[in-house]
Amino acid sequence: MTDCLFCKIANKEIPSSVVYEDEKVLAFKDINPEAPVHILIIPKVHMDSAQDIRESNSSIMSHIFALIPKLAKDLGVDEKGFRVITNIGEHGGQTVKHLHFHMLGGRNLSWPPG
Numbered sequence: 483m484t485d486c487l488f489c490k491i492a493n494k495e496i497p498s499s500v501v502y503e504d505e506k507v508l509a510f511k512d513i514n515p516e517a518p519v520h521i522l523i524i525p526k527v528h529m530d531s532a533q534d535i536r537e538s539n540s541s542i543m544s545h546i547f548a549l550i551p552k553l554a555k556d557l558g559v560d561e562k563g564f565r566v567i568t569n570i571g572e573h574g575g576q577t578v579k580h581l582h583f584h585m586l587g588g589r590n591l592s593w594p595p596g
């Protein structure tokens with residue numbers, strides 16, 4: 483999707499602070515961090531949200547989730563813990579319509595969310 487912000491970040495048309503990259507995914511620092519560690523993990527292929535996941539494209543999910551423990555270690559949140567969330571649609575609070583997982587840590591996170 484050409485006018486998608488995160489597609490542009492994935493394509494390096496818009497700069498970001500990259501913490502991990504491979505041929506399928508990009509992980510970069512959130513521009514407005516809500517915690518000392520706040521990164522976004524995106525598939526390079528455009529998907530609007532987790533609502534677009536099907537059996538046929540679900541291998542990206544295992545790829546992302548297999549990456550999370552490694553990222554947690556690199557970011558120094560593996561011992562104390564952290565949170566991974568994806569917001570979906572209006573009620574989910576999704577503002578960027580390209581599937582992304584927030585990885586938050588470095589402080590005690592409250593629950594439940596607002």
Ligand code: 5GP
Nearest residue numbers: 498499510511512513514569575576577578
């Ligand atoms: P959402 O609300 O859709 O779950 O999350 C979107 C996230 O993207 C927000 O946390 C917001 O701070 C982040 N964000 C929005 N625009 C940019 C940008 O241009 N660069 C980066 N690195 N993060 C962005």
Ligand code: ZN
Nearest residue numbers: 486489528580
């Ligand atoms: Zn996109």
